[in-house]
Each structure stands twice: as structure tokens, then as C-alpha cells.
Amino acid sequence: MTTTKKSDKKIDLRNFKYYFNRELSWLEFNRRVLAEATDHRTPLLERLKFMSIVSSNLDEFFMVRVAGLKQQVEAGVTKLSADGRSAEEQLQAIAELLRPMIEEQHQHFEKVLKKELTKYGINLIDYVDLNQEQKAYLNSFFEEHIFPVLTPLAVDLSHPFPYISNLSLNLAIVLKDPSTDRELFARLKVPKSLPRFVALPKELRQRYRGKVGVWSGVPLEQIITHNLKYLFPGMNILESSVFRVTRNTDLALEEDEADDLLLAIEQELQKRRIGGSSVRLEIQAFIPENIRATIMRELILQEDDVYDIDGLIGLGDLMSFMSLPLPELKDKPWSSALPPRINWLEDENASLFDLIRKQDLLVHHPYHSFSGTVLRFITQAAQDPDVLAIKMTLYRTSGDSPIIKALISAAENGKQVVALVELKARFDEENNIIWARKLENSGVHVVYGLPGLKTHTKITLVVRQEEDKINRYMHIGTGNYNPKTAKIYTDLGLLTCDRDLGADLTDLFNFLTGYSQQKSYRKLLVAPVSLRDRMIDMIRREIEHCHNGKSGRIVAKMNALVDTQIIETLYEASQAGVKIDLIVRGICCLRPQLKGISDNINVVSVIGRFLEHSRIYYFQNDGSEEMYIGSADWMTRNLSRRVEAVTPIESLEIFKDLQEILGIMLSDNRQAWELRSDGTYIQRKPADGEEAHSTHELLMEMAAQLAELD
Structure with a gap:
């Protein structure tokens, strides 16, 4: 669709150059989460939590989004994304953007966070750095608790390459038979039934400020690696490397052909536990090239699908450290108040x-x-x-x-x-x-x-x-x-x-x-029946007010902004002079601050202690203001393929409460990130002498004060 400016020059608002790629925008969201993990203002264990969330987010991204793009490539789908990329081009762009981000994540964990943890008596130790007494304890622990659970699988002419289950941690092992001088290959799955990080007893913990530390332990896979001789007696262990596979796990369900939806989904879940085609291989950077090539060949993966990791694979398991009894390294406890x-x-x-x-x-x-x-x-x-x-x-x-x-x-x-x-x-x-x-x-x-x-x-x-x-x-x-x-x-x-x-x-x-x-x-706005049309009508109403010499104003808060029809209408509103503030936590495909296109649109993302999930929509309507809350983001799936409900707010008191929430978020200078026209985000910071205004901190303070007043 086109729109006309004062110069009567027509602009195609569906031009690819006016849209960000959905997948790359999501990766930028995960970059903002990573920033919380590397920010010294974030309490230390909370930084570990954010490290874990980054990895867990990426797991789901590959299992669903990357898997979907790969399926499009295999099916020969030629439809381009809103920003004009083919599925293949999107996969390439994802890999290019993600590699340095993953390297930054792992480098920060290995070189900064692990050292910071030791200052507070938390020691995640590499097996090679253990003393003899600690090794003796873990060797005994291996024999009693780990060894009975392990099942090594040989790979040769009579033993085909085993199926590698989704998100499982594995060891690729190269051995030599001394009797034949022949090299052999085996795969060993690290059991999920055991804790990822094995704690040492109190008497064997590292010292901390002259006293026993809070926690000391070793990654489970390292304990297994250094005890492989028990699994392969009589063999020489030549190499051992850790790897992890991510598979397509999205449900493939033909509802019209499923007589019993409950049974059909149960059957699909059985398939998911194993996983579909492989979409990502995480592998230790030092793995021998021939073993790397073997795993890639067996999993049918290309070089772009492989991520070399220098350090621990699977940082999602760091979440377990949040159970440590160290409140001073966590966010201050929050007890919800009553309204x-x-x-x-x-x-x-x-x-x-x-x-x-x-x-x-x-x-x-x-x-x-x-x-x-x-x-x-x-x-x-x-x-x-x-x-x-x-x-x-x-x-x-x-x-x-x-x-x-x-x-x-x-x-x-x-x-x-x-x-x-x-x-x-x-x-x-x-x-x-x-x-x-x-x-x-x-x-x-x-x-x-x-x-x-x-x-x-x-x-x-x-x-x-x-x-x-x-x-x-x-x-x-x-x-x-x-x-x-x-x-x-x-x-x-x-x-x-x-x-x-x-x-x-x-x-x-x-x-x-x-x-x-x-x-x-x-009164209710319902998708897929009326929600899209009503939202577009309300945006166009602000346009009309501006055309009539009045002011127009929109403030919208959501998790994601993807729908091209909504974005196109917002561009038209910006061109008409409507002032638009968007608070979009995650994906945003709209490009703000483009001259002549979106000069009047500002986008911020608030990332912090809580996951922003509420949706609020405000329209000035020439003084007859309207406010809505509900379950729907401005995404095509929400507006067209989901049942959603959005309700108007008619109570003046509640209306003011919601306005205050929006105002607090728009003035945030601690957790807010501003989206620039090139797709990058800049975190707001307090000016010299200015106090930090954190949305979450301020709203907690207000809730507590109101509870006390009552």
C-alpha cells in the first residue's frame, strides 16, 4: 500500500527496507538479556541467572525458529520475509550475528563470572585443577554414583552411529585397541538424571577468606571424562570431546485429521522427546577435525550449523546456582502486596x-x-x-x-x-x-x-x-x-x-x-474477529485528528511488534504527525526514526528483574482518551491465528493507574533500551547528577508504600 506526503510523492510503505527481520530482532532481544548478565550493577547470582536464560532462549530459538527456516529451505519455499530475505539468507544472517554473541557470552562466563564467584566462596573448578584429595573423592563418587548409570555405545560397521537425543550432553571418544593398533570411536551420553555440577563435601571445599567456602564443585562431564578408563578397560583413550545437539521440536499436527486431539498431541510429544531433524551442533573448540566431520556427517549438518564453544557447553544449567543460600548476591526479596x-x-x-x-x-x-x-x-x-x-x-x-x-x-x-x-x-x-x-x-x-x-x-x-x-x-x-x-x-x-x-x-x-x-x-475486541480492524481504525482515527489540525498520540506496550499491516498504518500515522511511543520488550520489525517515514515513532525495550508481559494500548482520540489491556501482541499470529481478548478500560482511576505505568516505563533510564533506525539498541543511562529510574524498582516501591498506607 502507498501513502502520500505533502509533496505528493508516493512511498511504498511495504518496501523491504522499512522493516527489520523478525529473527534478527529476536536475537537483539537476547543480546539485551546478555547485557544484564554482564552488567556489574546486576547482583552476581542474578547475572548467572541471565546467563542461563540467554542459553535457554537460544535453545528454544533453534528448536522452533531456526528449525522452521530449515524446513522452508528443504521445501523450496520462495516467500521472502518482511525485510526481503529468503529462508536461506536468514539462516546465514542468524549465524553471522550469533557467533560473536555466543563467544562474548562464554568468554564473560569463563573469564569474569567464574572469577567473581570465587570472591564469594563459590568455586566451579576444572577437574585438572583439583588437588589429589578432591580427585580421590570424585573418583570414588564416580564409581558409586555415576559409573552404574553410564552406557557407552560403540560406533563401527556393526554398530551404527547412535541417535543423539535433543539437548543431551554427549562425549565423543576416540580409543585405540593396543592389540590391533586400530582406532575406535564411541559415544557416551552424560545422564540428565544426575546433577550437572557435582558438589564437593564441606571438608574438601576451596578456602574462602580463611574459612570453608560456600560451594565447590566440578562439571559432571569432566568427572566422566577423567574416568573413562573404567568404561573402556584395556583400551587407550586418545581423545574425548563434549558435544550437544539441538533438534526440531515444533509440533507437526494436522488437526483436521486428528479424531482425538488429546491423543494426537500425546503421540507428537513422544516424537518431540526424541526430537526431529538436527538443527544445531555445539561442540568443544578443540575437538579433532576428523571427529567433528564424523558427527556433522551423521547429523546431516553444515558448517553454518556448528558452534564451537570455548568452555562449558549448555550454560542453561547455571540456573541451579540460584538455590545457593546467598541472599546478598541476589535481588532483594519481593513480597507482592495487595491492591x-x-x-x-x-x-x-x-x-x-x-x-x-x-x-x-x-x-x-x-x-x-x-x-x-x-x-x-x-x-x-x-x-x-x-x-x-x-x-x-x-x-x-x-x-x-x-x-x-x-x-x-x-x-x-x-x-x-x-x-x-x-x-x-x-x-x-x-x-x-x-x-x-x-x-x-x-x-x-x-x-x-x-x-x-x-x-x-x-x-x-x-x-x-x-x-x-x-x-x-x-x-x-x-x-x-x-x-x-x-x-x-x-x-x-x-x-x-x-x-x-x-x-x-x-x-x-x-x-x-x-x-x-x-x-x-x-465492548470486547476479539481476535480473529474484530481486533485487527479496530486497532487499525483507532490508529487511523489519530491520523484524521492530525489531518484536521489537531494532535494525535499513541502509546502501546507489548511483547512483540511484527504485523506488517499494523506497522504500515503506524508509518502512515507518523507521516501525518501522530506522536507514537512503543514499549516493545522483544521483537520489533518496525524501523523507528526514519526520515519521512517514522520520524514521530520512538521504540524502547525494558529488560530487567521481571519479564515484561503486559499489553497496554492508549489512544488520545482528541481528548476522549481510550485505553485497552489484553492478551494480544501486534503480531500476525495473535491477530489472525489466535483467539485473543482485549478490553477497554472505563474506570477513570484505573485509566490513570495505567497512564502512570506507561509514563514510568517511558522515563526509565536504567532498564530501558532505545531502538535506533539501524536496528541496534542503546541502553539509557542517567545523566550526570541524575538518579537512576528503574521501572521495576519504582513500581515495587509504589506497591509497598500503598499497601502500608492502607
Whole structure:
């Protein structure tokens, strides 16, 4: 589509040069996470945590995104990305961008973080640096605890190259038979059933400031490497190298042909445990060339798929160090507060329904307690004799979810309970299957969503008999009903009994569970029905205000901005003079600050202690301001291939609260990164004499102060 400037020169706003590549933008997000791991202002163990997150993020990136691009290449797909790259070109660009990033990550861990850890009595020791007493202990530990678990696999004419399971750590071993002088090859899997880092007993720990250190230990694979003689008696061990394979693990499911979706996904999960085609090989940098070539050939990988690692492979396992009892090396503990209005309730068992009936309530996790708000709402509904029905969507929830227990309790109490469980929630499919079966067995009506659409919306509807009428209470949120992630993800939720929203949620659940073809809603914006069109209409409305000599203003916060139709409309808005601030945590395909295209668009990303997950959309509308929150990002998948719900905010008090949140994030000079027109991000820093303003720190302080005031 084209737009016209004052000069009447037409600009093709879908030109490749106006878009960033989605995959490369995601890698830039991971670079910002890595920056937290290398920032001296981040507490030391939290830096290890971020190191772990970087690696875990990359594992998923390869298992899904890189795997998808490889499949496109194999299938001969010729469609180009928004920035004009073929799948093959994207794979090449990923490798070029990623190699120096991975080198930086590992170099920082090996040369900086490990040394920093020793200053606090934490010693991750290389086996070769152990003293004789420590080696003796670990040799004994190997014989008793490790050796019985190991299974070496020979590779020769009668023993084909073994299947290497996804993300497993392995040893490639070269041996020589002294009786024949023949070289042999074997593969040994490092067992996941044992801890990755084996701790030494207290009496053998390294000393720390004249006393016993907090923790000393050795990587499991190094202990195995130095005890290979027990596995291959009579053989000479010539070489041993560690390697790790990442495989395609995305579900390949033809829903229309799956009579039983639950069974079909269970079968696909069995395949995933093993993994599909290999997409990445991580290998120690010093591995002999012939062994490297053998592994690559057997895994059908090219040189671009191989990442040489100087140091530990699989830094995701560093997360285990967060369990060390060293609070001074972690973020200060945070205990979520109750929102002021709920805090007013003197009795913790007082009915939330009475409060919600008087006014809408906003909850903001993890600043506000999930258990004291959302879980309390659902639990009270399950126990309340006046509640007739509970309906909710479950995209991701924890393994020991109190939400599930509450729904089961509600069904046992004779209430009509409907749970829409999204079986296709990536990497949570198995967990969701387990709870779906448990819910069904307890009498809950379990629905698995719509063919071709993921149900991503976060909604709960409670139907309650009150005197001579029925009232509907609801929670419409931006995040999953998961008490665990609610402590580390920032999310918003609206608790309301608005009549129109109640009618809309009833219609939406009928659409999800029955044959309803609902095409319009009173207030709710629903994908894939109306959300995209309404968002574009509201952007165009700001354009019209500017064309009429008034001002236009948009502030939008989301996880990712990818959809080209939305981006094109934002470009048109910028050209019309609309001032646009975007707070985009991760992927952003829009190029800000391009002269004549996006001069009026600023993009920031906030990375820190909590994972920014809430979605907020603000439109100035010539003074008749509108604000929305909900489950959808401005991504094509959210707008076209998922069921999403976004609700307007009509309470003036809540509206102001959300404006304050957006204002805090836009003025952040500690956690905020500004996106430049060339795709790079620059972290904001306080000016000389200026205080640091951290979004997460400030919102925690505000929540604590309001709780004290009440």
C-alpha cells in the first residue's frame, strides 16, 4: 500500500527496507538479556541467572525458529520475509550475528563470572585443577554414583552411529585397541538424571577468606571424562570431546485429521522427546577435525550449523546456582502486596464479589499478589453457594496449580465448570494434557479450542445468583493463570462485573465451546474477529485528528511488534504527525526514526528483574482518551491465528493507574533500551547528577508504600 506526503510523492510503505527481520530482532532481544548478565550493577547470582536464560532462549530459538527456516529451505519455499530475505539468507544472517554473541557470552562466563564467584566462596573448578584429595573423592563418587548409570555405545560397521537425543550432553571418544593398533570411536551420553555440577563435601571445599567456602564443585562431564578408563578397560583413550545437539521440536499436527486431539498431541510429544531433524551442533573448540566431520556427517549438518564453544557447553544449567543460600548476591526479596482496594477488606475471607460490584479493580502482577487477587477470586467462586457457573481459559498453568484444584472443587460442589485448555501451548502441551484429564475425571467440562486457532486469551467468567437476578463477574488479563510465573512476569488484569463485558464473555465462550459464529461484540475486541480492524481504525482515527489540525498520540506496550499491516498504518500515522511511543520488550520489525517515514515513532525495550508481559494500548482520540489491556501482541499470529481478548478500560482511576505505568516505563533510564533506525539498541543511562529510574524498582516501591498506607 502507498501513502502520500505533502509533496505528493508516493512511498511504498511495504518496501523491504522499512522493516527489520523478525529473527534478527529476536536475537537483539537476547543480546539485551546478555547485557544484564554482564552488567556489574546486576547482583552476581542474578547475572548467572541471565546467563542461563540467554542459553535457554537460544535453545528454544533453534528448536522452533531456526528449525522452521530449515524446513522452508528443504521445501523450496520462495516467500521472502518482511525485510526481503529468503529462508536461506536468514539462516546465514542468524549465524553471522550469533557467533560473536555466543563467544562474548562464554568468554564473560569463563573469564569474569567464574572469577567473581570465587570472591564469594563459590568455586566451579576444572577437574585438572583439583588437588589429589578432591580427585580421590570424585573418583570414588564416580564409581558409586555415576559409573552404574553410564552406557557407552560403540560406533563401527556393526554398530551404527547412535541417535543423539535433543539437548543431551554427549562425549565423543576416540580409543585405540593396543592389540590391533586400530582406532575406535564411541559415544557416551552424560545422564540428565544426575546433577550437572557435582558438589564437593564441606571438608574438601576451596578456602574462602580463611574459612570453608560456600560451594565447590566440578562439571559432571569432566568427572566422566577423567574416568573413562573404567568404561573402556584395556583400551587407550586418545581423545574425548563434549558435544550437544539441538533438534526440531515444533509440533507437526494436522488437526483436521486428528479424531482425538488429546491423543494426537500425546503421540507428537513422544516424537518431540526424541526430537526431529538436527538443527544445531555445539561442540568443544578443540575437538579433532576428523571427529567433528564424523558427527556433522551423521547429523546431516553444515558448517553454518556448528558452534564451537570455548568452555562449558549448555550454560542453561547455571540456573541451579540460584538455590545457593546467598541472599546478598541476589535481588532483594519481593513480597507482592495487595491492591489498595482489596487491602481495605478487613476480613481476608470477605467477598470480592461485593467489592467488584461497587467498582472495577486493576491487578498488576508481581507487584500485586496473584494469590490474594486472581486466585482468591476463583477460589471464592468455587466455594460460594450462590455461584452457578465458572468458565475460564487455561493456556499455561503450573504443575501443582491451585487454579486447577479450585475448578475441581467447584465441580464437586455441583457448579457448572468449563475449562478451555489449550493443548497446543508450546512446550506446555504435556503439562496441559495431564491437567485436562484430571479436570475431565472430576466432572469439569473440558474443551480443547478451535481447529486452526490457538486459544491464547486470558479470561474467567463467574455467573452468580443474586436475589432475583443473575450477575456476571469476570477477570480479563494479559497473562497466564500461573501462580509461579505471576511472580516473575509483569501482567495486568481487570476484575469487573460490567454488564456489556459479561455479555461479551458469554458470547465468546459460546464461540469457543459451541457452534456460535459470533461476529460482533459490544465492548470486547476479539481476535480473529474484530481486533485487527479496530486497532487499525483507532490508529487511523489519530491520523484524521492530525489531518484536521489537531494532535494525535499513541502509546502501546507489548511483547512483540511484527504485523506488517499494523506497522504500515503506524508509518502512515507518523507521516501525518501522530506522536507514537512503543514499549516493545522483544521483537520489533518496525524501523523507528526514519526520515519521512517514522520520524514521530520512538521504540524502547525494558529488560530487567521481571519479564515484561503486559499489553497496554492508549489512544488520545482528541481528548476522549481510550485505553485497552489484553492478551494480544501486534503480531500476525495473535491477530489472525489466535483467539485473543482485549478490553477497554472505563474506570477513570484505573485509566490513570495505567497512564502512570506507561509514563514510568517511558522515563526509565536504567532498564530501558532505545531502538535506533539501524536496528541496534542503546541502553539509557542517567545523566550526570541524575538518579537512576528503574521501572521495576519504582513500581515495587509504589506497591509497598500503598499497601502500608492502607
